[in-house]
Amino acid sequence: MTINIGVIGLGNMGSAHCNWLTDHPEFKLVAVADELAVRLQQFESLPSIRCFDSGSALIKRGGCDAVLIATPHLSHVKLARLALKVGLHVLVEKPIASDIADAEKLLAEPKATGQQLALMFNQRTNPAYQHIRSIITDQRYGRVRRMNWVITDWFRAESYYSSGQWRATWRGEGGGALLNQAPHQLDLLCWLFGRPQSVFADAGFGRWHDIGVEDEVTAILTFASGTTGVFVTSTGEAPGVNRLEIVFESATLVYDTKLKNIEIAELEIPLGEAIKHNKAFQKPRAGLKELSFSDQGGQHQEVLDNFADAIQTGAPLIAPGEAGLDSLMLANALILSGATKKMVTLPISSQRYRRFLRAKMREEPTGQRVIETRVTDLSGSFS
Known part of the structure; x- marks a missing residue:
């Protein structure tokens, strides 16, 4: 069974996940979402991938079985809860949330039998x-x-x-x-x-x-x-x-x-x-x-493999949602x-x-900093 997946957030990690998912034998990347139009440009010419300007739109209309959320931290819980409510499997980039009150709301969200909530703790x-x-x-x-x-x-x-x-x-x-x-x-x-x-x-x-x-x-x-x-x-x-x-x-x-x-x-x-x-x-x-x-070890790709196995066979998750609270x-x-x-x-x-x-x-001051929206080289990021 091929799992149709969408990626929400096309910054540094979201773009990396798209690359890994493109060649994944169990997943088919069918939708991407980002609020910045420039980040969607590389996908707009691909007829097999639908582009959305918001995560909620992708969740509702993307034709996905699962979503990978790689947005700024404060939006993780809102998007994950919405995805769970409509029956999607969810993989969230670290951290699960920015504060434990939000994380507790997500973990309290009811899940259907076999519905997966996983975290990207690849280490x-x-x-x-x-x-x-x-x-x-x-x-x-x-x-x-x-x-x-x-x-x-x-x-x-x-x-x-x-x-x-x-x-x-x-x-x-x-x-x-x-x-x-x-x-x-x-x-x-x-x-x-x-x-x-x-x-x-x-x-x-x-x-x-x-x-x-x-x-x-x-x-x-x-x-x-x-x-x-x-x-x-x-x-x-x-x-x-x-x-x-x-x-x-x-x-x-x-x-x-x-x-x-x-x-x-x-x-x-x-x-x-x-x-x-x-x-x-x-x-x-x-x-x-x-x-x-x-x-x-297999790092991010192994977590993706495990997420697919959990969806298809019920295999235990490397890092289930509950693992993010401590x-x-x-x-x-x-x-x-x-x-x-x-x-x-x-x-x-x-x-x-x-x-x-x-x-x-x-x-917090509201002064503007210089903003660059390009995806930077991640080779020095992983530890």
Whole structure:
């Protein structure tokens, strides 16, 4: 069965998805939508693809079985809810929404039997993260004592932020790096370790760029299990790193995406025993194990494959809609903590955060930035 699909939003990611869908064996791209006419021009000469100037028009008249939503974040929920109401399958680009109140509305939307709501969390397909998750789940090295994630290879120049009026604004995105660049790592963090119980964040709102939202965050995390962690992200550093360190009871694991390997220092005896029984300065001996992960997995294409399988056979989704709530709540909590300079306990009140976000939107200057509508090269974007 061929699945007729429409893409809503033809910016950077939407255009990339159109390219991937054009050659996909299970999907047929039959409709596209964007409010900017210039982005529709490349499709207007193709008789097999219908063009619309709004997502709602495509949903109602596009002749689709499914839609992929790749619009600015604040429109995700409205479009996804409309698509679900008319019986379409829905795949939403990250994040699911800009605030948890909106996400909760989407997740409360009734779905027919077999109707799919999926999220584009493509980093879950990376074999390295899958391997790390299996180590944690199996408790191969005991419990996780501490995690540290530094993800600073998101460098963005000022021209990036002026490439769309919605970018890096409270009204357009609902936040900055935590809503645009880091959702993948926040999703993986919750997927690997569970949602933190509390956060304390230093957030730089326009620290390195002429924007009002966060472009750098350093946060301390605590988990119900007793695990502690640090999360750092920035769009103002270069070359930057993407490095995850996990300290277990019996090992320390380091995954560096640039080196494409996992190093595990396996302890001869668990830390708890060494602390109790070793001599004063006697560190437990460790053996080094190195695993290569040059293959990054199927990424976006694998999520598309999985979305098709879920529609056709009911296969489990890599990232169902519900998976987006924890990471979004974490992003909201980090922003709130950074703005108030106070520790925030999770779960946070969706209405409290909505009041905060609306206040930020009201306070935001309305001055115009230089706007470029062309699709830019994405080769340096994925981490």
